[in-house]
Amino acid sequence: MNTQTDVADKLSEKVTTFLAEHDPVTTDRVEFLRARFDAGLAWVHFPIGRGGLGLAPDLQQQVDARFAEAGAPDNHPRINVIGLGMAAPTLMAYGTEDQLDTFLRPLWTGEQVWCQLFSEPGAGSDLAAVATRAVRDGEQWVVDGQKVWTSSAQNAQLAILLARTDPDVPKHAGLTYFICDMTDPGIEVRPLRQITGESEFNEVFLTGVRIPDSQRLGAVGEGWKVANATLNNERVAIGGGPVPRESGMVGVVAKSWRANPARRRPDLHGRLMELWVESEAARLTGQRLRQKLAVGQPGPEGAAMKLSFARLAQRLSGLELELLGEEGLRYDDWTLRRPLEVDFLGRGPGYRYLRAKGNSIEGGTSEILLNIVAERVLGLPPEHRVDRDVPFRELAK
Amino acid sequence: MNTQTDVADKLSEKVTTFLAEHDPVTTDRVEFLRARFDAGLAWVHFPIGRGGLGLAPDLQQQVDARFAEAGAPDNHPRINVIGLGMAAPTLMAYGTEDQLDTFLRPLWTGEQVWCQLFSEPGAGSDLAAVATRAVRDGEQWVVDGQKVWTSSAQNAQLAILLARTDPDVPKHAGLTYFICDMTDPGIEVRPLRQITGESEFNEVFLTGVRIPDSQRLGAVGEGWKVANATLNNERVAIGGGPVPRESGMVGVVAKSWRANPARRRPDLHGRLMELWVESEAARLTGQRLRQKLAVGQPGPEGAAMKLSFARLAQRLSGLELELLGEEGLRYDDWTLRRPLEVDFLGRGPGYRYLRAKGNSIEGGTSEILLNIVAERVLGLPPEHRVDRDVPFRELAK
Amino acid sequence: MTELNLLYTDVEDDLRRTVRDLLEDRLGPSAVTAMYDGDRTIVEPLWRALAQNLGLAGLLIPEAEGGFGASAREAATVCEELGRAAAPVPFLTSAVVATIAVTGSGHQVVAELAAGVTTAALAVPFATAPYGPVPRLAATEGTVTGSVSSVAGALEADVLLIPVDEADGLAIYAVPVSEAIVAAVPSLDMSRQLADIVLDAAPGSRVRGDAAASVRAALLAGAAMLASEQVGVASWCLAGTVDYLRERRQFGRPVGSFQALKHRLADLYVSVESGTATARYAAAALAADDSDAEVATAIAASYCSNLAVTAAEEALQLHGGIGMTWEHPVHLYLKRAKAAQLALGHPGEHRGRLADLVDLPYEATDAGKSR
Amino acid sequence: MTELNLLYTDVEDDLRRTVRDLLEDRLGPSAVTAMYDGDRTIVEPLWRALAQNLGLAGLLIPEAEGGFGASAREAATVCEELGRAAAPVPFLTSAVVATIAVTGSGHQVVAELAAGVTTAALAVPFATAPYGPVPRLAATEGTVTGSVSSVAGALEADVLLIPVDEADGLAIYAVPVSEAIVAAVPSLDMSRQLADIVLDAAPGSRVRGDAAASVRAALLAGAAMLASEQVGVASWCLAGTVDYLRERRQFGRPVGSFQALKHRLADLYVSVESGTATARYAAAALAADDSDAEVATAIAASYCSNLAVTAAEEALQLHGGIGMTWEHPVHLYLKRAKAAQLALGHPGEHRGRLADLVDLPYEATDAGKSR
Secondary structure (H helix, E strand, C coil): CCHHHHHHHHHHHHHHHHHHHCCCCCCCHHHHHHHHHHCCCCCCCCCECCCECCCCHHHHHHHHHHHHHCCCCCCCHHHCHHHHHHHHHHHHHHCCHHHHHHHHHHHHHCCCCEEEECCCCCCCCCCCCCCCEEEEECCEEEEEEEEEEEECCCCCCEEEEEEECCCCCEHHHCEEEEEEECCCCCEEEEEECECCCCCCEEEEEEEEEEEEHHHEECCCCCHHHHHHHHHHHHHHCCCCCCCCCCCHHHHHHHHHHHHCHHHCCHHHHHHHHHHHHHHHHHHHHHHHHHHHHHCCCCCCCHHHHHHHHHHHHHHHHHHHHHHHHHHHHECCCCCCCCCCCCCCCCCCHHHHHHHHHHHHCCCCCHHHHHHHHHHHHCCCCCCCCCCCCCEHHHCCC | CCHHHHHHHHHHHHHHHHHHHCCCCCCCHHHHHHHHHHCCCCCCCCCECCCECCCCHHHHHHHHHHHHHCCCCCCCHHHCHHHHHHHHHHHHHHCCHHHHHHHHHHHHHCCCCEEEECCCCCCCCCCCCCCCEEEEECCEEEEEEEEEEEECCCCCCEEEEEEECCCCCEHHHCEEEEEEECCCCCEEEEEECECCCCCCEEEEEEEEEEEEHHHEECCCCCHHHHHHHHHHHHHHCCCCCCCCCCCHHHHHHHHHHHHCHHHCCHHHHHHHHHHHHHHHHHHHHHHHHHHHHHCCCCCCCHHHHHHHHHHHHHHHHHHHHHHHHHHHHECCCCCCCCCCCCCCCCCCHHHHHHHHHHHHCCCCCHHHHHHHHHHHHCCCCCCCCCCCCCEHHHCCC | CCCCCCCCCHHHHHHHHHHHHHHHHHCCHHHHHHHCCCCCCCHHHHHHHHHHHCCHHHCCCCHHHCCCCCCHHHHHHHHHHHHHCCCCCCHHHHHHHHHHHHCCCCCHHHHHHHHCCCCEEECCECCCCCCCCCCCEEEECCEEEEEEEEEECCCCCCEEEEEEEECCEEEEEEEEHHHCEEEECCECCHHHCEEEEEEEEEECEEEECCCHHHHHHHHHHHHHHHHHHHHHHHHHHHHHHHHHHHHCEECCEEHHHCHHHHHHHHHHHHHHHHHHHHHHHHHHHHHCCCCCHHHHHHHHHHHHHHHHHHHHHHHHHHHHHHHHECCCCHHHHHHHHHHHHHCCCCHHHHHHHHHHHCCCCCCCCCCCCCC | CCCCCCCCCHHHHHHHHHHHHHHHHHCCHHHHHHHCCCCCCCHHHHHHHHHHHCCHHHCCCCHHHCCCCCCHHHHHHHHHHHHHCCCCCCHHHHHHHHHHHHCCCCCHHHHHHHHCCCCEEECCECCCCCCCCCCCEEEECCEEEEEEEEEECCCCCCEEEEEEEECCEEEEEEEEHHHCEEEECCECCHHHCEEEEEEEEEECEEEECCCHHHHHHHHHHHHHHHHHHHHHHHHHHHHHHHHHHHHCEECCEEHHHCHHHHHHHHHHHHHHHHHHHHHHHHHHHHHCCCCCHHHHHHHHHHHHHHHHHHHHHHHHHHHHHHHHECCCCHHHHHHHHHHHHHCCCCHHHHHHHHHHHCCCCCCCCCCCCCC
16 A cells, blocks of 8 residues: 555545636636635645645645646746745744734735845844844834845735844844734835846835734744744755756856857866866756655755855856857846846846856855854854854944 | 165175185185174174174175185075074074073084974964973973974974973963973984875974073063064065076976977866966065065065965976876885975975975964964954963863 | 066056045046946046046157156056046046057047047957957048947047058058947946947048057057056955955954955955066066066966956955945946956966967977967 | 666665775774885785675676676765775776676686686776777787786786787787786875786787777776765765864864864865765766766766865865874875876866767867867
């Protein structure tokens, strides 16, 4: 008896039944998604009643494939990355029943898009150095401060927010985690322009924003613990299936090399081949990591993958410009845009070069990742910390 | 009136007179050198009566040239590097009149060779972590401990020695500086073999070695200050005259490239040219530094030169082996030898590769030099120090 | 052989101070940033002040021809300051490259350049290395026809100097911009925006024939002076990053106290010192008309091109998120550095030429040329 | 296409454990160090234990021919452990390269190799890449004459496998070492000491004709297995350095708490993981007779050759002075790594072949060959 196959078969039947009962073509898009959530086919590893069936996460892929096959509408997952990838698992881990009732379904259907209000200009890699204040006022909290690097803030209805509720205890102890309504009049969203000319991110200014205490996630002062649950979800995402050779940046550069015989020079060839080999090494490392995860040998090696990815994207996009020569001196377009996704391959080589610089900064700088690898993988001793036991108020800024 | 030329002319006259009075060919070698010392022509920037004339240091070069021209015996400066380069200036700065009377002349003439007993196996880059103890016993000190990386210990009559005289005060405060007699029966010298197969250095074991208090240099507890004077002399020595293009390791590799057309490959050529350019850049940086020093704009940039030198020697010697291929797989000789000087160019490419690894360790590791550049040149803040205010005895080893 | 002086003379230090003061006074980074949105209003007054008030336009022109008769040493010092400020002025393209291409021709454009009343650009793609043949246009009966793409300095120029193919070799024609179609192109480095040029029987004035050596000398000097500019870019990046990391605190301490970052900055310092030495040597060798000038230029160009890119990339990374923003000036230097790396010969082209010059050929045979 | 498994199977993990236990039991670093002074007494008993007791000699020989019928995956696992211990045994030269060169020939040497009673060496210079023609000797009437320099595994061999030039192509002859002059040469890596071979009408037995493909397959597998050995070397260097820096204290704190060193070790870890993936992929591709096997080998060989050198160089530097001494084992790994980088094709040769295989030719024309 193969129980795994058994489960998969039953799940498949469930999808068949659902699709028979809800015509993916004629049913209203939102109605269809709500019904799918209610049937437990949204994220099968979530509990029953919360959009799931309490199954193994890897079964989701087959469900999604079946719905895609049937031409069913999806929940635009790329528009709600923060909601689906970070807010949802954190809600599941720390949310009250009321919170789950209120927020999970519209999150999954995409009726409510979420953004993340963690980063601050003064904090940077020191994520816990949040200065945005939340002060209790009866059954509400009043929030003032400034956040930055918020993608989708202009489209989001809700946000996960980390704020300081007690400046008189050490840095990590005085934080609390909230669900913030982005339509509050005290919220101002300003596009933050990047070196590419685009504005993928925003600055968010909070002035007297009111949040009911019922929208607090976790206990007062436990915000750092809750936020770490969120951030771990960010780093776990190593991505699904096999990646073919010459995917991504190395493919762009290889294609350019093949197309430009006149620009070939031995020094560029040497670097091309070195980076080609390194890209293959990184691809195979990713494959190996996926195989490890599949047999349950996980680890913090995701940090290593992100390091390699950033380094290769930067070196390859730099080489691409050198390879192009005169063409590399031109840029496609400096106009301010506000894209919802990064379009690495649709834009020009200059854009790729500049945008790739962010790969070693966003979602944990390479320096922080190297610390993580050194300490958590290799077991090297941590740095001396001067900010552990000092009240936040007393830390020099 | 050009007083500078004036001084040079007078000095030249003095040499002429001296050579007339002491035939460099017929005079006994040691007598000749003693007389030269007494005439103030040993190191003209030292005071009168101490082998010098109180003149500018750059006048020494012309004096040496005149003596060399005349076929005069020299003091074998390469055999007594520590004595001439480090012990002498430290003696001059901290020595008593008696000590100067006793030690300076035989040091300069080479009748007494000096070595340096600073480094210890447990200290490494943490030079002040000296554990060798010196305990006062009346007018003498009794010294016990172990030193390492001592070149010329087997030939030396005297040593400059750093020892701990007080373990109950913080690390840097409990050291004292001595002149140690290497013929003391408590001294045992053992060759320390290196990865090249050779033994350039020694371990020195000190067991109940007795040093009269009259051979203490500087006050008790001021050893760190005195040792720093010595070490600064080590780092200042950037070397005399212009260096021609393709000197040293880059010349060896370039020659090998020219001689081996069949081994040429584009990847090796790319690296060869990069390293050739970097070698030129380092050579020109050295030239610029010499020009700065000549007009009195000195600085801690010597550390930068040493960093470049080590890096280039290592990368070039590695490339040389790759360039040679099969020949690079062979080694000239693993026999244990005890040379007094490193023979980079006379030995084979494998030796060069291995020996060059020491360039970034000896005389200050590259990591320590990078700290020095970061803190003293760029003014970046120092590391947090946990060992500053703790008695040496209480530091975890 | 006397050793060339690689330090800055007092005259050069004074010149540096003058240029720096003017740039600090007149040019804020926001003015350069605005150029990325098409606002080029800063260029003309700034260049007029430098070219005419300080007389930099005629710096390299002999006194006999109306200029200052200064050497590549002084021009290099100016370039360093222009790099340090990411200044959007056509000094390199007009006062160095175009000027050297026509100096000694006796054509009136030289006097106009010397006086700073005319700004010129040599109409070759900015990527052109000094070592190969340059693209040429056709001339018939005093008019020039053809096109050149990606030309630096053309937007700021009054006169275009066009390499023209004549029966007995290369000639240079001067064509007023009013007779040309000069189309600005979005450029990676908008502080030196490129343009495409189209000439359709444009009336031109023949500046000189037998011009191959002049064009080559112009591009070679351009590459050498660009190296000094790159040193300026790298110096700004290093100094700016050190300042920022001394102030910026994270985890309760200055970010600049973290050893990994200190070591990277120390490495960068070593490279900037090395780059300075190579750029100084190239300038000194050109100034002295030394036989080693071409070798010196190839060394400096290949070293400093990569130095500036490395410095700007490190500066951005070590600034963290703020470095990725449009408001912070670090991106202006990154773009300037990356574009400069591709300009006037890629580092690999300079090293290739060097391989020939110093007898380290790639090929197994000794047939001569190395590629 | 099914994805190749890049993990270690349980069988491979067991094999690794067995080999590692034996090496920990029988081989101390001082025994390897002694080889640099000519003391090779460790080699024979250690190899006998591995070859016969554990049966590693016949690992790659099909069961039908008397071997274990294991694949390149298992051999790679063994090589990793041999690298990790800098073990001075001829597994790579005899049980991989020589074995593959003769497997399927039906010659009696195969059965002897399988039983571990004979050790063989393919008589080509250790630097030979799998991509070009190999140096060949001459055979007349069953005797072989000529010389080969810098052969690995010859000192440990009973039989030399000689590539011989015949009218219709390459043949392999087996010559007993007793019929050859085998002169040990001082080698950079004395844990795999080389020898020069001279044959003067030495009587040989013809193993196979038409042997070009066999020799090529042997060298290719050798390069792939060497990559796993290099991963073993790099892993030892990383782990040993981490351990040392966790213990070693300077300035009142563990040296391993200094951020600059931590970042370097973290970088090295990322590289070791990458190298492991490439070496595993090459082994898996060879084991599966995958059409990508040659590409996989070239990737692994070029990546891991440099990885091992970098790891050993970093290990030495981060150990400081002690790493420069004869007593500390780190130098054994540096020498092994540097020699291995030059063996069975230099990284540049592997990348050059790769350029052909994946259509990234250097030349501007598409005439085919890339050099």
